[in-house]
Amino acid sequence: xxxxxxxxxxxxxxxxxxxxxxxxxxxxxxxxxxxxxxxxxxxxxxxxxxxxxxxxxxxxxxxxxxxxxxxxxxxxxxxxxxxxxxxxxxxxxxxxxxxxxxxxxxxxxxxxxxxxxxxxxxxxxxxxxxxxxxxxxxxxxxxxxxxxxxxxxxxxxxxxxxxxxxxxxxxxxxxxxxxxxxxxxxxxxxxxxxxxxxxxxxxxxxxxxxxxxxxxxxxxxxxxxxxxxxxxxxxxxxxxxxxxxxxxxxxxxxxxxxxxxxxxxxxxx
Amino acid sequence: xxxxxxxxxxxxxxxxxxxxxxxxxxxxxxxxxxxxxxxxxxxxxxxxxxxxxxxxxxxxxxxxxxxxxxxxxxxxxxxxxxxxxxxxxxxxxxxxxxxxxxxxxxxxxxxxxxxxxxxxxxxxxxxxxxxxxxxxxxxxxxxxxxxxxxxxxxxxxxxxxxxxxxxxxxxxxxxxxxxxxxxxxxxxxxxxxxxxxxxxxxxxxxxxxxxxxxxxxxxxxxxxxxxxxxxxxxxxxxxxxxxxxxxxxxxxxxxxxxxxxxxxxxxxxxxxxxxxxxxxxxxxxxxxxxxxxxxxxxxxxxxx
Numbered sequence: 001x002x003x004x005x006x007x008x009x010x011x012x013x014x015x016x017x018x019x020x021x022x023x024x025x026x027x028x029x030x031x032x033x034x035x036x037x038x039x040x041x042x043x044x045x046x047x048x049x050x051x052x053x054x055x056x057x058x059x060x061x062x063x064x065x066x067x068x069x070x071x072x073x074x075x076x077x078x079x080x081x082x083x084x085x086x087x088x089x090x091x092x093x094x095x096x097x098x099x100x101x102x103x104x105x106x107x108x109x110x111x112x113x114x115x116x117x118x119x120x121x122x123x124x125x126x127x128x129x130x131x132x133x134x135x136x137x138x139x140x141x142x143x144x145x146x147x148x149x150x151x152x153x154x155x156x157x158x159x160x161x162x163x164x165x166x167x168x169x170x171x172x173x174x175x176x177x178x179x180x181x182x183x184x185x186x187x188x189x190x191x192x193x194x195x196x197x198x199x200x201x202x203x204x205x206x207x208x209x210x211x212x213x214x215x216x217x218x219x220x221x222x223x224x225x226x227x228x229x230x231x232x233x234x235x236x237x238x239x240x241x242x243x244x245x246x247x248x249x250x251x252x253x254x255x256x257x258x259x260x261x262x263x264x265x266x267x268x269x
Numbered sequence: 270x271x272x273x274x275x276x277x278x279x280x281x282x283x284x285x286x287x288x289x290x291x292x293x294x295x296x297x298x299x300x301x302x303x304x305x306x307x308x309x310x311x312x313x314x315x316x317x318x319x320x321x322x323x324x325x326x327x328x329x330x331x332x333x334x335x336x337x338x339x340x341x342x343x344x345x346x347x348x349x350x351x352x353x354x355x356x357x358x359x360x361x362x363x364x365x366x367x368x369x370x371x372x373x374x375x376x377x378x379x380x381x382x383x384x385x386x387x388x389x390x391x392x393x394x395x396x397x398x399x400x401x402x403x404x405x406x407x408x409x410x411x412x413x414x415x416x417x418x419x420x421x422x423x424x425x426x427x428x429x430x431x432x433x434x435x436x437x438x439x440x441x442x443x444x445x446x447x448x449x450x451x452x453x454x455x456x457x458x459x460x461x462x463x464x465x466x467x468x469x470x471x472x473x474x475x476x477x478x479x480x481x482x483x484x485x486x487x488x489x490x491x492x493x494x495x496x497x498x499x500x501x502x503x504x505x506x507x508x509x510x511x512x513x514x515x516x517x518x519x520x521x522x523x524x525x526x527x528x529x530x531x532x533x534x535x536x537x538x539x540x541x542x543x544x545x546x547x548x549x550x551x552x553x554x555x556x557x558x559x560x561x562x563x564x565x566x567x568x569x570x571x572x573x
Contacts, residue, residue: 011385014377015394021374022401022456025412028422029404032415041420082303089299093292101300104307110506111557112514114530115318116311118537118550122321123314125333125543142310145303174285199403205517206530210537223407227521240408247403255396 030244033237040233051234052242061239064222071133071218072201075140079197080190082141083148090149091156108143113206116143121210131213139207144200148193155189192257195250219243315554322547331541341548353532357552360529363448364512368459368505370452375459375504376497382460383467398460406454410518413450417441417522442524450518455511459504466500467493502564510557529553 036046055061086105090098108116120139124131163185167177205220212221223239226232288295322341325334345353382394401409416422417440424436440446470493478488516530523531529549536546 008385011377011381015381018374018378018456019394019397021453022398025409025416025453026401026404028415029408029412039420040415040418042422042425082306085299086303089296089303093296093299095296095300101304101307104312105303108311110510110561111554112510112530114514114516114533115315115550115554115557118533118546119314119318120310121537122317122543122547123310126317126321138310142307145306149303173282174289175281203403203406205407206514209534220405220407223405224517227407227411236408236411240405244404248400251396251400251403255392255399 026244029237030241032234033241035234035237038231038234051238055235055238055242058235060217061219061222061235064217064219065239067133067216068202068219071136071140072198074137075144075201076194076197078137078141079144079148080194083145083193084152084186084190086145087149087152087156090153105146105149109146113143113204114210117207117210120207124211131211131216133213133216135211135213136208136216136218139211140201140204143204143207144197147196147200148190151189151193151196152186155186159185188257192254195254195257199247199250199254318547318554319551321544322551324544326542326544333543341545344545345548345552353549356527356529356532359444359526360513361556363444363451363528364509367448367451367455367512368508370448371456371459371508372463372501372505374452374456375463376501379460379463379467379500383464384470395464398457398464402457407517407521409454410450410521413446413453413522414441417446417449441522444523444526446522446524447518447526447528450522451512451515454518455508458507458511462503462507463497463500466497466503470496506561506564509560513553513557 031044032040033051034047034049035044035051036048039045086101089095090102116139120135120142121131124135129135159182164177164181167181168174172180203220204218205224208218208220209224212218217225219239223236226236288298321333323337323339325336325338325340326332327334345357378394378398382391382398386394414421418424419436419438419441421441423440424433427433428436474492474496475488478492483491514530514533516528516534519526519528519531529552533546533549533553536542536549540546
């Protein structure tokens with residue numbers, strides 16, 4: 001709109017304040033990772049990197065992070081399989097109950113995690129299944145399917161069928177067409193969906209809390225436990241800083257891919 | 270060329286041909302696994318949650334006794350001098366307030382991103398909004414304890430500027446602290462859908478409105494708001510729903526104030542009363558389904 005100068009100033013100043021509100025806590029997290037003491041007080045007590053050293057020598061958060069990575073990878077792999085095939089079904093077929101299935105797949109992301117968590121906890125109690133890494137993966141997959149599904153479906157809707165028909169007409173088999181024509185065209189949508197799914201699973205606490213066995217300490221569960229022990233607070237800040245640094249390039253990739261998609265949509269249709 | 274795919278060219282060809290010839294079979298293979306997964310690990314689980322809320326727990330053995338009873342719901346609605354109804358009311362009220370705060374904060378930012386700045390800045394600001402989502406939500410919640418605490422940044426700032434004579438403990442461990450923290454962590458979920466909705470409004474609509482003599486306020490009310498509404502509703506669904514279920518912020522910054530998420534978590538955790546927890550969770554579920562059904566009428570779910 002270009003807009004008037006007043007509009008620019010008013011909205012610009014408000015936006016700046018809102019962004020400041022978003023970033024001041026993040027800034028403090030990073031700052032307190034370098035805290036000299038373990039009391040998060042202001043003014044800043046003094047600068048030190050000792051919490052990073054402690055973090056890097058502490059096996060517990062490392063094991064927790066590794067467990068979270070494994071769970072995120074497994075859930076994302078399952079979500080890719082289920083979400084992609086479902087997206088193909090939605091893009092290529094009309095069938096009875098489409099709306100219901102669509103609603104059911106989005107529900108785990110619309111409803112709060114605590115509902116998914118306690119519902120599955122009741123389910124595993126009823127089926128007398130012991131809580132383990134596997135039950136966490138089941139919970140995570142349930143809410144990750146929709147992330148892949150939405151991304152892939154949005155892409156498939158924009159992919160002209162004629163490209164695949166041309167491939168078939170030129171003598172390629174169905175599998176070859178999939179491998180050499182369809183898959184390359186949906187690749188970025190798959191990556192974007194997978195990145196979202198990995199990120200959500202890695203940071204998930206509400207579902208995980210109810211589905212983790214006694215010795216399944218994921219990174220968020222470790223963090224939640226560490227809050228009770230004030231001596232390790234700056235170590236948690238250090239861990240959060242490391243996570244942020246690792247995820248920054250991933251965010252850039254995901255955002256780039258999703259912008260290319262021309263949509264910031266979280267839920268499709 | 271078939272060799273690329275391995276696994277015997279004849280077989281793959283046969284499968285491929287069979288699937289091509291039978292679209293129903295193809296649909297079944299594509300849809301079956303996902304539908305089965307959602308059915309078992311979501312729908313059946315939700316039904317079991319509702320069933321658990323109608324069962325009882327043996328006081329001595331802590332085993333679930335599968336005798337049908339409405340006792341848990343009776344306790345929710347009338348038990349402990351209305352304690353649980355107050356918890357419910359408090360949570361719904363907080364969720365409503367947090368949603369309104371986020372709409373008020375998100376709208377100007379989304380408008381600035383979508384309609385004022387250049388393409389390059391648009392991308393940068395979009396990134397700025399999503400970056401916080403990728404850092405640990407637990408730590409972001411905890412950061413507010415650092416800000417609002419009696420030794421915290423806010424207190425020090427107010428004392429330094431002379432607004433307060435000594436640090437106040439009034440900022441942390443209450444419902445206001447929970448509301449601020451929730452408004453903070455869910456804000457990006459409000460900004461993104463509103464931004465998407467605003468970005469789609471054709472420039473010509475605004476020009477037409479102005480050419481027809483509408484002032485800034487009229488254009489906002491009659492043109493922008495109706496077109497932005499699906500985005501606002503979509504964001505509200507996320508924020509309201511996330512707030513109704515969260516137990517982390519109340520635990521970390523809320524002090525003693527009980528909310529639904531925390532109460533449910535305790536029944537499934539330390540207090541170990543699954544049937545009563547299931548009743549509270551079912552109440553939350555029903556509230557959210559009602560909320561979703563109302564908002565669905567606005568067509569927001571098609572535009573999320």
